[in-house]
Amino acid sequence: MTAEVTGTAATAPPPGAAAVRRPARVRLLWLLALAAALAACCAASLAVGSRDVPLDQLAAALGGSSDNLDQAAVATRVPRTVLALVVGAALGLAGAVMQGVTRNPLADPGVLGVNMGASLAVVTGIAWFGLWTADGFIWAAILGAGLTSVFVYAVGSLGRGGATPLKLALAGVATSAAFTSFITAVVLPRGDIADGVRSWQIGGVGGARFDTIEHALPFLAAGAVVCLLAARPLNSLALGDELAAGLGERVALTRGLAWLGSVLLCGASTAVAGPIGFVGLVVPHLCRLLVGVDHRWLLPYSALAGAALLTVSDVLGRIIARPEELDVGIITALVGAPFFIAIVRRRKTRAL
Amino acid sequence: MTGALATREAAVAAVARGRARRDRRRRTVMVLLALLVAAVFATTLMVGRTFYPPADVVRVVLGEDVPGAGFTVGRLRLPRAVLAVIAGVCFGLGGATFQTMLRNPLASPDIIGISSGASAAAAFAIVILGLGGPPVSVFAIAAGLGIALLVYLLSYRGGVADTRLVLIGIGVGVMLDSVTVYVLSRAPQWELQEALRWLTGSLNGSTWAGVLPVLLALAVLGPVLLSRSRALSVLRFGDDTAAALGVRVERTRVLLIVAAVGLISFATAATGPIAFLAFLSGPIATRLTGPHGSPLVPAALVGALLVLVADLVGQFAFGTRYPVGVVTGVLGAPYLLYLIVRANRSGGSL
Structure with a gap:
């Protein structure tokens, strides 16, 4: 962790920004490394838990047999692994897009309160509007995420200097704190979802089921496509709005696309896994070290790395709390908060 | 000549009148707050699943054995109400001290992670180490002071910038809340009420044994804080001015921080970190009394009032407790x- 953090500090770009572009060879190499890491994470996620499965049993289980307890354990871990991969990728991608569009190194679906807004919307829907279908959850979450992002941006950009990184982050965490209180207040009277207080405040993938994942997938896919469409214009946006407009970029359209994509991703992933913070904060910073700031590379990398980070966090949550397990949102907060502090600590939180 | 003198005397008289008016307002507000605290305190003792008339309550408080009311009021409602008042005073004092010293309402101990630290340590001491009573408070205060130092050091970069301190404190608080959840997950079973206590604060299960350490802490640390309230007000104007006015800046600051964190931590060990209480009390008190004079006593009264009212509302205003x-x-x-x-809006230094 420390090594990564100091590494980030060191890449505050030197004049001429050498890190802007890495040779294609390097990027491909990292892509392979990342894919390998991802595969390892998946294997770990399937093998580790209250019952550890040896590798040969893991292979057999993946081959489709379910003859003994080990292989059955693997089968029950498949949905949560898939969910961790999907949600991690969505959050990593959403974080990278948010950082790009707000040009704010502190932007993250958790820090800016967007995930908590999605969660509050779902909880309100359940408690007051009789919402009870998987699709309803997702639509409510997307609506909540959209409204929250607009609200936080409006609060954060009031006054002198517009939406500076620190102002936006403060507005986000305050909104997040407010929504956390509201969620407790809304859910607590409902005995039937009272245990849900926990799952709607701290995200986790433990309760994953394939049917809910299936419902979320179209939304996540649409969000990912929209985000990737915005990748090239986001590069121009990084130069500043005026310059981007001068280069012929339709700034408002780009912002709209990026906003829509990230709201879809945040909303759908919160609807299936609860609010998970800091993945979208950490991942883009690390990926920028690997591949530079070109969004066409950064976005896919962030998705891959987000999937890896969330999966490995989930595994960690199962290891440190044996024989119980910790929700993955706790782990990402433990890992991500120091990262957040490190970025805030940098003398001048430069705009991206 | 006489004209100039007369004008000067008139000006002095005007200033004196203004000061007297402000003092009067301050005193009035404080008396009103104290009366309100007393009234709500009395209500808390009377109201509940069964209503007890004032006469019964008074007899119980005086130590008589009243059938029925003796247990409900004496063992359940009285410790709860007393703890509410004491915890409110502690959080109010601690919060107002930090807010005044750092000249930023956001820099209150419950926002910058100090309460979260005390809470995580208290939960750790109870759940993992199986402790109870005063040792829990020791853990809480050690963690509170440690976190205060940590946040200060992390945000120190040739001076502590406001927003940086607040954001770093929030980050630290997020981590510590995660630690609390982790600690609670090690308990034999997940108890929602217990989790809510250590994450947002609760008065459920108040006992006299729980009241005692907080009361002692308040009796010792409260006077320390109040005796430094003038120095605290002077510190607002900056270190140099304060030093020129005869305040030993570093010593005073350390003393104030230790006393404030101590109050917060002891209260947290008993009730959990009552959400936003330290943060709310100071600004509300200042709004009521006006910006003159020390905010400490009004903040303490507002804190006590807030806890009493919030607890009353929380228990009885809705179907759920x-x-x-x-x-x-x-x-x-x-x-x-x-x-x-x-x-x-006002273009702060963010």
Whole structure:
């Protein structure tokens, strides 16, 4: 962790920004490394838990047999692994897009309160509007995420200097704190979802089921496509709005696309896994070290790395709390908060 | 000549009148607050699933054995109400001290992670180490002081910038809340009420044994803080001015921080970190009394009043019994947003 953090500090770009572009060879190499890491994470996620499965049993289980307890354990871990991969990728991608569009190194679906807004919307829907279908959850979450992002941006950009990184982050965490209180207040009277207080405040993938994942997938896919469409214009946006407009970029359209994509991703992933913070904060910073700031590379990398980070966090949550397990949102907060502090600590939180 | 003298005398008289008026307002507000605290305190003792008339309550408080009321009022409601008042005073004093010293309402101990640290340590001592009573408070205060130092060191970069300190404190608080959840997950079984206590604060299960350490802490640390209230007000004007006015800056600051963190930590060990209470009390008190004079005593009264009212509301206003921290959380969170909006509008130093 420390090594990564100091590494980030060191890449505050030197004049001429050498890190802007890495040779294609390097990027491909990292892509392979990342894919390998991802595969390892998946294997770990399937093998580790209250019952550890040896590798040969893991292979057999993946081959489709379910003859003994080990292989059955693997089968029950498949949905949560898939969910961790999907949600991690969505959050990593959403974080990278948010950082790009707000040009704010502190932007993250958790820090800016967007995930908590999605969660509050779902909880309100359940408690007051009789919402009870998987699709309803997702639509409510997307609506909540959209409204929250607009609200936080409006609060954060009031006054002198517009939406500076620190102002936006403060507005986000305050909104997040407010929504956390509201969620407790809304859910607590409902005995039937009272245990849900926990799952709607701290995200986790433990309760994953394939049917809910299936419902979320179209939304996540649409969000990912929209985000990737915005990748090239986001590069121009990084130069500043005026310059981007001068280069012929339709700034408002780009912002709209990026906003829509990230709201879809945040909303759908919160609807299936609860609010998970800091993945979208950490991942883009690390990926920028690997591949530079070109969004066409950064976005896919962030998705891959987000999937890896969330999966490995989930595994960690199962290891440190044996024989119980910790929700993955706790782990990402433990890992991500120091990262957040490190970025805030940098003398001048430069705009991206 | 006489004309000039007359004008000067008139000016002096005007200033004196203004000061007298402000003092009068301050005193009036404080007396009113104290009366309100007493009234709500009495109500808390009477109201509940069964109503007891004032006469019964008075007899119980005086130590007589009243059938029925003896247990309900003496063992359940009285410790709860007393703890509410004491915890409110502790959080109010601690919060107002930090806010005044750092000249920023957002820099209150419950926002910058100090309460979260005390809470995580208390939960750790109880759940993992199986401790109870005063040792829990020792853990809480050690963690509170440690976190205060940590946040200060992390945000120190040739001077402590306001927003950086607040954001870093929030980050530290997020981590510590995660630690609390982790600790609670090690308990034999997950108890929602217990989790809510250590994350947002609750008065459920108050006992005299729980009241005692907080009361002692308040008896020792409260006077320390109040005796330094003038120095605290002077510190607002900056270190150099304070030094020129005869305040030993470093010593005073360390003393104030230790006393404030001590109050917060002891209260947290008993009730959990009652959400936004330390943060709310100071600004509300200042709003009521006006910006003159020390905010400490008014903040303490407002804190006590808030806890009493929030607990009453939480217990009886809805079908469900809400822990006090949930009510203060719902009240405090919008106020936090409002403060940020106002700070941004006026072009703060963010």
